[in-house]
Amino acid sequence: MTPLAERVLARDRRALAQAITLVESTRPEDEAEARTLLTALLPRTGGAARVGISGAPGVGKSTLIEAFGLHLTGLGHKLAVLAVDPSSRRSGGSILGDKTRMAELARHPDAFIRPSPAAGSLGGVARRTREAMLVCEAAGFDVVLIETVGVGQSEVAVADLVDSFVLLLGPGGGDDLQGIKRGIMELADIVAVTKGDGTLLTAARHVAADVSAALRIVRPAVEGWQPPVIVTSAIEGKGMAELWRAIGDHRRALGAAGIASRRAAQAKDWFRSELAGLLLAELQAHPDTAALIARLEDEVASGRLAPAEAARQALAAHPGARST
Amino acid sequence: MTPLAERVLARDRRALAQAITLVESTRPEDEAEARTLLTALLPRTGGAARVGISGAPGVGKSTLIEAFGLHLTGLGHKLAVLAVDPSSRRSGGSILGDKTRMAELARHPDAFIRPSPAAGSLGGVARRTREAMLVCEAAGFDVVLIETVGVGQSEVAVADLVDSFVLLLGPGGGDDLQGIKRGIMELADIVAVTKGDGTLLTAARHVAADVSAALRIVRPAVEGWQPPVIVTSAIEGKGMAELWRAIGDHRRALGAAGIASRRAAQAKDWFRSELAGLLLAELQAHPDTAALIARLEDEVASGRLAPAEAARQALAAHPGARST
Numbered sequence: 001m002t003p004l005a006e007r008v009l010a011r012d013r014r015a016l017a018q019a020i021t022l023v024e025s026t027r028p029e030d031e032a033e034a035r036t037l038l039t040a041l042l043p044r045t046g047g048a049a050r051v052g053i054s055g056a057p058g059v060g061k062s063t064l065i066e067a068f069g070l071h072l073t074g075l076g077h078k079l080a081v082l083a084v085d086p087s088s089r090r091s092g093g094s095i096l097g098d099k100t101r102m103a104e105l106a107r108h109p110d111a112f113i114r115p116s117p118a119a120g121s122l123g124g125v126a127r128r129t130r131e132a133m134l135v136c137e138a139a140g141f142d143v144v145l146i147e148t149v150g151v152g153q154s155e156v157a158v159a160d161l162v163d164s165f166v167l168l169l170g171p172g173g174g175d176d177l178q179g180i181k182r183g184i185m186e187l188a189d190i191v192a193v194t195k196g197d198g199t200l201l202t203a204a205r206h207v208a209a210d211v212s213a214a215l216r217i218v219r220p221a222v223e224g225w226q227p228p229v230i231v232t233s234a235i236e237g238k239g240m241a242e243l244w245r246a247i248g249d250h251r252r253a254l255g256a257a258g259i260a261s262r263r264a265a266q267a268k269d270w271f272r273s274e275l276a277g278l279l280l281a282e283l284q285a286h287p288d289t290a291a292l293i294a295r296l297e298d299e300v301a302s303g304r305l306a307p308a309e310a311a312r313q314a315l316a317a318h319p320g321a322r323s324t
Numbered sequence: 325m326t327p328l329a330e331r332v333l334a335r336d337r338r339a340l341a342q343a344i345t346l347v348e349s350t351r352p353e354d355e356a357e358a359r360t361l362l363t364a365l366l367p368r369t370g371g372a373a374r375v376g377i378s379g380a381p382g383v384g385k386s387t388l389i390e391a392f393g394l395h396l397t398g399l400g401h402k403l404a405v406l407a408v409d410p411s412s413r414r415s416g417g418s419i420l421g422d423k424t425r426m427a428e429l430a431r432h433p434d435a436f437i438r439p440s441p442a443a444g445s446l447g448g449v450a451r452r453t454r455e456a457m458l459v460c461e462a463a464g465f466d467v468v469l470i471e472t473v474g475v476g477q478s479e480v481a482v483a484d485l486v487d488s489f490v491l492l493l494g495p496g497g498g499d500d501l502q503g504i505k506r507g508i509m510e511l512a513d514i515v516a517v518t519k520g521d522g523t524l525l526t527a528a529r530h531v532a533a534d535v536s537a538a539l540r541i542v543r544p545a546v547e548g549w550q551p552p553v554i555v556t557s558a559i560e561g562k563g564m565a566e567l568w569r570a571i572g573d574h575r576r577a578l579g580a581a582g583i584a585s586r587r588a589a590q591a592k593d594w595f596r597s598e599l600a601g602l603l604l605a606e607l608q609a610h611p612d613t614a615a616l617i618a619r620l621e622d623e624v625a626s627g628r629l630a631p632a633e634a635a636r637q638a639l640a641a642h643p644g645a646r647s648t
Contacts, residue, residue, distance in 0.1 A: 038630045046627055127632060134630070185542060186510060214538035218509060264625035271624045274635035275607075275617075276600040282639065283603065293599075300595045301588035303370055306362045306458070308451060311598035315606065 002033075005040035008139050016112065016139045023131040024117045026124075038131060041138035046263070048080075048137045048144045051247055052158040054184070055168030057149060060194040062101040063234040064168060065147060069105040071240035077143050078110045080136035084148040084158050085116035086125045112141065123277060126157040130270065133161065159187045160266050163259050164250045166190045166243070169211065171204035185211075186218055188227050190246045197233035204231050225253040289317045326357075329364035332463050340436065340463045347455040348441045350448075362455055365462035370587070372404075372461045372468045375571055376482040378508070379492030381473060384518040386425040387558040388492060389471060393429040395564035401467050402434045404460035408472040408482050409440035410449045436465065447601060450481040454594065457485065483511045484590050487583050488574045490514045490567070493535065495528035509535075510542055512551050514570045520555035520562060528555050549577040613641045 004022070007015030019041075023034045055061040065081060072079050081102075105111045117128040133144050146161055148154040159165045167188035191211055196204035208229045215227050228246045232239030251259065284290040293314050299305035328346070331339030343365075347358045379385040389405060396403050405426075430437050441452040457468050470485055472478040483489045491512035515535055520528035532553045539551050552570045556563030575583065608614040617638050623629035 035630075035633050035636070039633065042627065042630060131630065131632070210537070210541055213534070214541045217534055217538045263627070267624045267627065267631055268621055270631035271621060271634050272604075274631050275638050276604060278635050278639045279603040279607065280596075280600060283599075297592055297595060300591045303366065303587070303591065306359075306366060306455065307591055307594035307598050308455070309359050309363065310595050311602050312359070314599050315602045 001040050002036060005037055005138075008037075008041060008135060009044060011140050013112070016135065017114075019135045019139075020114060020132045023135060024128040026120065034131075038134060041135060045134040045137040047140075048133075048142050049164070049247060049251060050133065050144050050146070050162040052146050052148070052155075052162035052165040053168065054148045054155045054158060054165070055194070056170070059168050059170040060234060061147065061149070061168055064192070064194050064232060065145065066102040066105045067234035067237055068240050068243060069102070069111055069145070070108065071237065072143055072244065073105075073108050073110045075244070076110075078141045079105075079143045079145060080112045080114070080133070080139075080141040081105075081145045081147060082114050082129050082132050082136070083116035084122075084126050084129045084146060084154050084161075086120065086122045086154060112136065112139075122154055122157055123273065126154070126161065127270070127274070130161050155184050155187055160269060163254065163262060164189045164247050166192055166247070169193050169207055171195045171200040172207045185214065186221075188215070189221070189225070189250045190227055190243070191215070191229040192239065192243055193229065193231045195233065196231035196238060197236050201231075201233075222250070222253050222258070225250060283314065283317075286317075289314070292317050325364050326360060329361055329462075332361075332365060332459060333368060335464050337436070340459065341438075343459045343463075344438060344456045347459060348452040350444065358455075362458060365459060369458040369461040371464075372457075372466050373488070373571060373575060374457065374468050374470070374486040376470050376472070376479075376486035376489040377492065378472045378479045378482060378489070379518070380494070383492050383494045384558060385471065385473070385492055388516070388518055388556060389469065390426040390429045391558035391561055392564050392567060393426070393435055393469070394432065395561065396467055396568065397429075397432050397434045399568070400434075402465045403429075403467045403469060404436045404438070404457075404463075404465040405429070405469045405471060406438050406453050406456050406460070407440035408446075408450050408453045408470060408478050408485075410444065410446045410478060436460065436463075446478055446481055447597065450478070450485065451594070451598070454485050479508050479511055484593060487578065487586060488513045488571050490516055490571070493517050493531055495519045495524040496531045509538065510545075512539070513545070513549070513574050514551055514567070515539070515553040516563065516567055517553065517555045519557065521557035521560050525555075525557075546574070546577050546582070549574060607638065607641075610641075613638070616641050 004015055004019055008019045019037060022030055022037060025031075025034060053061070053065065055064075069079050069081060102113055106113050114132060117125050117132075120128075129146060133146065136144050146158050148158045155165075155167075165187050167184060167190070169191060171193060191208075193204045193208045193211070196208075208231050212229045215229070220226055228242075228249075230239045230242045230246060232243060254262065284293060296305060296310040296314055300307050300310045328339055328343055332343045343361060346354055346361060349355075349358060377385070377389065379388075393403050393405060426437055429435050438456060441449050441456075444452075453470060457470065460468050470482050472482045479489075479491075489511050491508060491514070493515060495517060515532075517528045517532045517535070520532075532555050536553045539553070544550055552566075552573075554563045554566045554570060556567060578586065608617060620629065620634040620638055624631050624634045
């Protein structure tokens with residue numbers, strides 16, 4: 001047990017921030033220490049409700065997360081908010097980067113807000129966020145909210161990190177209504193429509209009704225779980241209790257065993273993709289092989305070479321390859 | 325140019341069947357010959373409209389495919405029907421296994437029906453089907469229909485093989501209506517409701533209306549392409565012209581460049597996953613490593629080991645591994 005691990009388990013906030021910086025570090029010299037830390041903390045992880053939350057820019061994500069977060073801390077929960085945003089460097093940390101957008105929640109003693117790790121591959125960012133989540137669990141947070149702005153496949157990556165996935169939708173009407181990104185609606189365990197107040201209330205209710213109808217056509221992922229659609233208003237604090245109740249209902253629908261097996265499957269997937277990634281990286285670490293793979297990829301893309309054949313040729317160049 | 329390749333290009337049916345048997349073969353001693361054949365045929369591939377078609381058991385898939393296929397041959401098209409069904413051995417070749425369900429189409433000189441390769445991993449079955457598709461294109465078929473019964477992720481695998489993906493839905497009402505499997509609706513470029521005749525016509529129209537509404541909520545994958553929903557009747561031959569027109573419209577919406585880049589991206593993905601698969605297989609070819617990976621997977625699943633750490637340990641056992 002390292003001193004840092006002990007301080008994390010003792011819920012020392014500075015240690016928490018330090019520990020996350022360590023697991024998020026991409027510096028090779030930090031790798032061994034990060035590994036030791038995680039191994040030490042691992043037995044104390046898994047205690048949080050892991051919730052993913054996604055919404056397009058302009059949907060009012062930060063506003064809703066702050067209102068929802070304050071509702072949870074008001075109930076006595078300890079809440080960590082993490083983010084998966086592969087574009088955070090380019091966009092200057094568009095999401096969660098400036099805590100000012102969640103000023104009140106950021107100041108709350110029972111809340112911890114962490115910006116997305118600096119840009120990298122989606123897989124890299126998601127993995128670092130996954131490990132940050134484990135650190136937060138070890139530090140005693142009982143709710144971990146993982147936000148994503150929905151860059152390409154980031155929702156899918158987040159869904160692979162959490163127990164419940166909440167999709168935020170705007171009330172539409174405005175230009176921000178581009179419809180739900182393909183593949184995302186069906187990840188949603190719960191849908192929350194934002195800005196359900198004032199002149200937008202009617203529009204929000206319409207969106208909620210349309211989405212409910214659409215979701216009824218899709219077979220539920222969890223037997224008997226029909227994703228609820230909740231109209232919320234961050235300003236009026238409306239729908240926050242319903243949202244938390246829906247998350248609880250979803251967890252009960254999954255059941256303890258269901259959550260455990262979902263997490264086990266997620267962990268196995270992570271292991272497999274980590275391993276595949278490392279193997280590919282190892283293969284490409286050799287400059288000649290990297291060049292070969294790039295060339296093969298072009299030939300495959302242009303239809304001059306069959307993918308299976310290209311893969312065989314790439315593998316044949318592998319130092320550890322058996323003669324094929 | 326091998327004699328077999330020449331006979332395939334000469335559109336010799338027996339050679340076609342032989343060639344597909346060769347590329348589908350899992351016998352190591354066939355591998356080199358299959359590779360040579362594909363390499364020889366590759367320059368002559370790519371000429372077909374690649375269409376995926378999926379539907380739950382009982383939806384009337386075979387009946388629709390036969391009616392649609394006869395419509396296409398009636399228009400002078402040369403049609404190949406292939407299948408992706410990882411469960412085909414278990415289920416005794418539930419789909420396309422018995423051509424009797426497409427007796428008339430099977431006898432047609434311009435049609436070629438091929439059952440799913442014997443069961444294997446989904447990836448394996450899909451890859452062999454992909455290569456069979458290339459052989460069919462080289463043999464001059466201008467429409468390749470790839471059917472899947474929708475076992476788990478097989479629709480996703482088929483969508484990765486084709487230009488256009490058609491989802492079949494039953495008229496519902498009966499017990500066969502379990503809703504659309506999650507993740508599938510959003511793959512659909514075109515939706516066809518089956519059995520739109522007699523007493524089920526009204527029900528079919530209702531399903532079509534509901535699905536249209538649901539699809540309008542999802543952002544189109546192709547800018548400006550809103551998946552059409554077509555009510556069909558295999559018995560009355562209704563909707564067959566509309567279905568073919570919709571496929572043509574979708575291809576025009578993609579554009580030649582769109583189709584080319586879609587195929588290029590698909591081929592790259594296949595190459596990457598082939599390579600990752602080969603690397604993992606190579607790693608597990610060593611009994612000790614295979615046992616280690618199995619143990620690591622259990623520890624990861626039980627939360628005793630972090631996936632990233634497990635992956636590092638597995639890689640460290642790799643013969644070709646650099647010291648990490």
